[in-house]
Amino acid sequence: MTFPDITQDLRAAAPELRGRLLANAEMAPLTWFRVGGPAQALFTPADEADLAYLLAHLPREIPLTVVGLCSNLIVRDGGIPGLVIRLGGKAFGEIAIEDGDRLRSGTAVPDVKVARAAADASLDGLAFYRGIPGCIGGALRMNAGAHGGETTDVLVEARGVTRAGEIVTLSHADMGFAYRSSGASTQGIIFTSALFQGRPGDKAQIQAEMDRVTAAREAAQPIKERTGGSTFKNPEGGKAWQLIDAAGCRGLRIGGAQVSEMHCNFLINTGGATAADVEGLGEEVRRRVKENSGYDLHWEIKRIGVAA
Missing domain, CATH: 3.90.78.10 (UDP-N-acetylenolpyruvoylglucosamine reductase, C-terminal domain)
Structure with missing residues (x-):
């Protein structure tokens, strides 16, 4: 299936766009299932400001879909109408260790990399992310968890951009976490970064826990x-x-x-x-x-x- 090209209209509405915008972009190679039709328009923003700029100028009638690593996703064979946003690159892929045993991550970072970064910094409490096949953006949206831990246990706050292009910060309470979901207050927000609370730990013990998670996954999945x-x-x-x-x-x-x-x-x-x-x-x-x-x-x- 091929959709009408809407990229020229999008560029006309947002002429200062800096990110990559493609018409009828194949989605199947991006999904872990390797199935599905194209995105009518696929946008990879240059950074958070670029994302906010496009959203502020995006016509309301154009459907908007956000994807991450596409690990927990089926894209249907007819494809995705409207605009698909996929975060990537350095702007959304950085990890930083902060004071107070905290870790800040871009939402395009794979969960496993957050677990590894925490272990390298001797931060306990985030090893469960080793067992989740996705990225932090998806973890926020789904309250992802495995092996005795879940996102609600460690999240301090999340930052994102609304459909109107407003940059917002949501507290843990604002997220409205439930089993494998977040609340209505998060709908329409594209998450760009998250702050997690760890606790001091022994690097060797944390690594041993991650090795246990890895072995359990490989043996059972x-x-x-x-x-x-x-x-x-x-x-x-x-x-x-x-x-x-x-x-x-x-x-x-x-x-x-x-x-x-x-x-x-x-x-x-x-x-x-x-x-x-x-x-x-x-x-x-x-x-x-x-x-x-x-x-x-x-x-x-x-x-x-x-x-x-």
Whole structure:
């Protein structure tokens, strides 16, 4: 599918734009599933000010979508209409250790790099990020967590830009964290940086904990496959993978998409899968789990765009 080119109109509305703006940019190579159609317009801002400038001049009728590492994402085969913003580069990729055992990170930084930087600085409390396949922007949006820790445990504040182009700072309370989500007050904000609170620790012990997390992931998750991380949230009173396994879905396939044999809360692209294959498989898993156990599984992976 090819969308009408809106990049010239966007440049006309914001003539001092400094970032990279592409029409009908392929999204599949950016996603961990390697599926999906194009972005009608894909913008990578030069820095926070450039992002705020574009948003202040962006026509309200143009849909806006924000993506990060695309690790926990399905882009549908028809692509994403409107403007897609993807943060990257030095402006959003820096990490700094600050006074008071704190760490500040750009939101394009992969979670694992935050864990490593904290360990190098002997800051305890952030090692759980070693087990999360995404970036800090996604961690803020989803209250990402693993191995006994989650974002709400360590976040002090987050900085971002509103749809109107206003730069704002949100406290921990403003974030409205819940299980794998943040609150309504964060909607429409594109996060640009975050401040985390660590605690003094022993570097060797922190590294040992990160090694434990790494070993656990490698032993239990299909991290070398084309996958998107945990597919469904754990329902209250149950574990998603156990419910999926009990419904007979381990190894289930639709087209080129398969429920992982290693960990059945992971979907994988075995080669040649479409986004419709992956999403359709997930919906079939949900149907079978509901029929077998009565549980409603809710997607943890985000699904965006339009069908082909």
